[in-house]
Amino acid sequence: METQNLKKAGLKVTLPRMKILQILEESETRHLTAEAIYRELLDSGEEIGLATVYRVLTQFEAAGLVSRLHFEGNQAVFELDRGGHHDHIICNQCGRVEEFLDETIEQRQRQIAKEHGYRIKDHALVLYGDCLDEDCPRRGN
Amino acid sequence: METQNLKKAGLKVTLPRMKILQILEESETRHLTAEAIYRELLDSGEEIGLATVYRVLTQFEAAGLVSRLHFEGNQAVFELDRGGHHDHIICNQCGRVEEFLDETIEQRQRQIAKEHGYRIKDHALVLYGDCLDEDCPRRGN
C-alpha cells in the first residue's frame, strides 16, 4: 500500500502524499499533469492545495517514485516510476499515450553518444502522430 | 542575405527581423533562447523589445524559417531551419549541443509507430550526458 512506498522513500506518511500516490497508482492513463491530479483530489472531496500537489510531486520525483515528463504543451506530466525505462508515443488528436521500449534504439543512442564524446546519462524520445483508435476525434484523418 | 529569406518567407523586411535572422545565422551554438537573442540585440546596440523577439521567432517558426525546441529547462530554444531533420545531444554540465541523425533510429521509430497504430507526424529525441570537452566544467567527471 501507499504507506510502505512512502516510508521506503524516506517520506513522512501524510494524507496528501497518500492520496496523490493513490491517484497515480490508479490512474487509467498513468500520465497526469499536476492540475489533473489536483482536480481528482477536489472531486474526491479532499482539501489539498495545488501548491502541495506540486511540492509532493517534486519530492516524489527526487525520491525516485515518479518521473516528470515534458511532452509538447506547457504542463509537465507525471507518471509513477514502475521500474523499467520506456519512451512514449502520443496522439496529437486525442492525447492518448502509449509506451514502448526498443532495444535497437536504446543501443544506437548509447553508440551515438559515445561517438560524439558524451557519457550519456539520460534521454527523452517522444513520437507524435495520429492514432487510429475508434474513439479518436480525428480517426483515419 | 537575410532580406531574401524574409521575402521568400512572405515576411515584410524590417530591421528587427533582419537582425534576429542574422543572429540566428551567425550564432556559434546555433541553438538560442529568445532571451539570448534579446541580449545579443542589446549588446549590439539595437533597441528591440523582448516581445518583438518572441513575436518574430513565432512568425519565423510559422514560416518554416526556424524550429522551436523544448530541451529540459524552462525556456524554448530556437534554431535556424537548415533543411535536414536532426536530433540532439546536450551536455548536462556545459550545455554544449551536438546534432546527429541516425537512420536506424529514424526507421525504428516509423516501425514502432506503425506497430502501435499511429500515423507518425513528428518526434523529439534528446540525449543528455556529460561531454568530454576540455572546456567542459566537469570534464572527465
Add this chain to the structure above:
DNA sequence: ATAGAAATGAGAATCTTAAGCATCAGGCGG
C-alpha cells in the same frame, strides 16, 4: 499525551511567453 520537526494551505511571487494598444515604418501608387 507532548514537543519538535516537518508538512500543509493560501496567497504572493516568479518566470516565460503572449496579448492589447498607441505609435512607427516598410512598400507601393502617384
Add this chain to the structure above:
DNA sequence: CCGCCTGATGCTTAAGATTCTCATTTCTAT
C-alpha cells in the same frame, strides 16, 4: 521622391505554470 495604408514594433499588462513564504497544522518519536 512623397505620402498613405497596413502591418510591425515597443511598452505595458496579462496569462499560465510552478515555486516560494509563512503562519498553522500534522506526524513521529518520546
